[in-house]
Amino acid sequence: xxxxxxxxxxxxxxxxxxxxxxxxxxxxxxxxxxxxxxxxxxxxxxxxxxxxxxxxxxxxxxxxxxxxxxxxxxxxxxxxxxxxxxxxxxxxxxxxxxxxxxxxxxxxxxxxxxxxxxxxxxxxxxxxxxxxxxxxxxxxxxxxxxxxxxxxxxxxxxxxxxxxxxxxxxxxxxxxxxxxxxxxxxxxxxxxxxxxxxxxxxxxxxxxxxxxxxxxxxxxxxxxxxxxxxxxxxxxxxxxxxxxxxxxxxxxxxxxxxxxxxxxxxxxxxxxxxxxxxxxxxxxxxxxxxxxxxxxxxxxxxxxxxxxxxxxxxxxxxxxx
Ligand SMILES: [Zn+2]
Ligand SMILES: [Zn+2]
Numbered sequence: 001x002x003x004x005x006x007x008x009x010x011x012x013x014x015x016x017x018x019x020x021x022x023x024x025x026x027x028x029x030x031x032x033x034x035x036x037x038x039x040x041x042x043x044x045x046x047x048x049x050x051x052x053x054x055x056x057x058x059x060x061x062x063x064x065x066x067x068x069x070x071x072x073x074x075x076x077x078x079x080x081x082x083x084x085x086x087x088x089x090x091x092x093x094x095x096x097x098x099x100x101x102x103x104x105x106x107x108x109x110x111x112x113x114x115x116x117x118x119x120x121x122x123x124x125x126x127x128x129x130x131x132x133x134x135x136x137x138x139x140x141x142x143x144x145x146x147x148x149x150x151x152x153x154x155x156x157x158x159x160x161x162x163x164x165x166x167x168x169x170x171x172x173x174x175x176x177x178x179x180x181x182x183x184x185x186x187x188x189x190x191x192x193x194x195x196x197x198x199x200x201x202x203x204x205x206x207x208x209x210x211x212x213x214x215x216x217x218x219x220x221x222x223x224x225x226x227x228x229x230x231x232x233x234x235x236x237x238x239x240x241x242x243x244x245x246x247x248x249x250x251x252x253x254x255x256x257x258x259x260x261x262x263x264x265x266x267x268x269x270x271x272x273x274x275x276x277x278x279x280x281x282x283x284x285x286x287x288x289x290x291x292x293x294x295x296x297x298x299x300x301x302x303x304x305x306x307x308x309x310x311x312x313x314x315x316x317x318x319x320x321x
Contacts, residue, residue, distance in 0.1 A: 026064030054109030144271030
């Protein structure tokens with residue numbers, strides 16, 4: 001099969017063996033895979049990953065136990081060891097021995113086929129298009145915020161960042177509060193949100209904010225260490241910051257404000273796929289409008305160039321030629 005392989009230095013297209021599913025695993029033909037910032041970071045050396053990257057996908061089960069063959073699916077990306085205390089407590093995504101699809105010790109979705117345990121799979125209802133379904137993983141991560149903080153109908157919330165993840169988070173948060181403000185650096189990306197009726201502002205215009213207008217909830221999803229510094233500046237004392245970004249560089253931060261202002265800082269990563277599927281099924285969110293390019297695996301260089309360019313949103317790889 002064709003697959004994109006990262007050897008620790010560069011990504012290349014190569015001929016790989018079709019993986020063999022173990023017992024209780026399924027062989028999945030990948031239809032589409034999304035390129036996310038984590039993938040771009042992996043190509044910069046994040047987590048020392050080698051192998052096939054890619055963790056956002058929609059595919060079809062080719063080989064698997066029971067009723068699985070033929071099903072259109074997506075899959076949870078963390079695979080716990082099943083034995084440690086975290087796994088036994090139902091927190092396999094925090095298992096210290098976990099592998100993660102296309103991120104840590106497990107080949108991922110930038111290939112014609114992948115394998116995953118069937119317990120990781122979620123059937124995707126027909127009413128959800130392939131291009132919407134490829135967003136289930138990042139949408140689940142966006143909706144995770146709603147499990148961690150209660151948002152009131154009229155609560156003022158600032159969301160920092162206008163990239164792919166922020167775009168999804170914004171679509172989720174606007175269903176919770178009318179007072180959402182998305183703050184970014186790219187007018188074109190912000191326009192994408194204003195078209196949906198979401199209020200936006202450029203970061204440079206917010207440097208002198210009236211202390212009374214500071215929100216008590218700031219979501220940071222800029223993908224940059226400076227985002228947390230800005231969140232600290234914007235958050236009201238005794239407020240909450242939810243941190244979504246992971247980055248390679250260590251953040252040079254003055255955290256004393258966190259202490260002085262008694263701000264709660266919450267880390268937020270993966271979320272429940274079932275919830276994301278329900279949002280898509282009910283048409284509450286239709287993320288396919290974020291797709292800015294679809295490329296064949298062979299055209300991966302162009303695809304990654306597009307994905308790392310300033311004004312791009314979601315770039316998709318079409319994994320079947
Ligand atoms: Zn991702
Ligand atoms: Zn474990």
